[in-house]
Amino acid sequence: MDGLFGKYRVLLAPMAGVTDIAFRTLCREAGADMAFTEMVSAKGLSFANEKTRHLLALADGEKQVAVQLFGHEPDVMASQAAWIEQEMGESLAYLDINMGCPARKIVSKGDGSALMREPELAAAIVRSVRGAVEHPVTVKFRRGWAEGDETAPAFARAMEEAGADAVAVHGRYTEQLYRGAADWGVIARVREAVGVPVVGNGDVRSGADAVRMAAETGCDAVMIARGAEGNPWLFSQVQAALAGVPEPAPPTVKERIAMARRHAELLTHREGRNIVRMRKHAMWYMAGLPGAAAGRGRINYCTTLDDFNQVFDDLLLIAQEHS
Incomplete structure (x- = not known):
């Protein structure tokens, strides 16, 4: 796991209403190498919305955090990414662009995974953000929009060409929301399609899951989302499993x-x-x-x-x- 994810191999995914300061603290203590803020609206930041800016605060002892921005306007995304970088300085690990959220209130505005249906606009956003900041820029997206229409490998190549330093792939289609099982095969296909690091995401609920995902897909890092809800101990189990040592006992x-x-x-x-x-x-x-x-x-x-x-x-x- 070289480069960007040489030290960040087990990640806490950004989750709206979940990955606040309190939850990040517990997950970092349990073994998460890097944690994301809740996803942040670029438009909200542009309006100097204090409720939105509040999401960028760090927990006590949290030296760095990754920030995920969402939006669909290249200029707004770029300007707010630059503002975040200026405000956070060394506290910012890297910036991620959300192109994977399937929530109706997000995609109905053209944000989140709606951008998978507009790859040219998605690429323009990445180019604009990449040109506005010095920190690494990553992109998170899904297997595709419509069930049965896998576009992630081609989409990943387009994001890489636009300047993304890494990509994260969730193994479900947008139309699936969180139904069914995540297909890890798409993570492997994205890994084959690009030269930048690839993060695997979806259905990691045990240390064994993380080991299997890494082995089957060749991903550079594992991202954990819903599996950690009510279970921050999952990070210590995953770290142990990846290191090949016995996992801690489940919590009493x-x-x-x-x-x-x-x-x-x-x-x-x-x-x-x-x-x-x-x-x-x-x-x-x-x-x-x-x-x-x-x-x-x-x-x-x-x-x-x-x-x-x-x-x-x-x-x-x-x-x-x-x-």
Whole structure:
């Protein structure tokens, strides 16, 4: 894994509403080599939107972070990429351009994976951003737009020719959203099609998955997204598996609840008393635990750290009774 991904081989993917400061902290501590901010709107930045700029903040002890921009206007993308580089300096690891998000509210505006249907515009965006910044520029996209119409290898070549320093490939079509299984074969085909580093993404949920993806595709790095939700320990398992050493044991119920508590504490420290966004994280940590069904109903009404801790206390008591 040479060059850009020589030191960044296990990555936390950018996820809107998920990869905030708190979650990145936990994943980096568990072994993620690099973490992304939530995806950032170039248009939002251009309006000096403080809510958007807030996404670029670093966690305590976080020396560098990767930033993913989305948008479809080359000039706006370039100007905001340059602004990010100027503002963040050495705190910025590299910039990624989102051409893979399948969410309707994103693609309906011509952003995200909608750009896979306009490769010339996509290439123009990459050229503009590449010409505006000194940091590496990468592009993340999917297997293609329509199911059965794989365009990723050709699209990857076009991005490389436009100046992308690396590409990341998710093994599903846009029309699939997150249904079905990710096809890792497309990652291998992109790897064969380009000379820049390739990051594999999609359905990495264990250390064994990461090893198999690397072996089957030849990818230069592995990117983990939904598999880490409620499971930051996945990064330590992947790092061990890739290093060929025994993986750490899965977390106990007590460890899962302790991590959920810490996650809520980090959010409170950052966002104040109201931490509604912790609800989805709490659901993920609780999945499969004794009493989780009843706990989920209560989580929907939690807004403060005390609220969440009360649910976690009860879950721990139920788990102890079951054991």
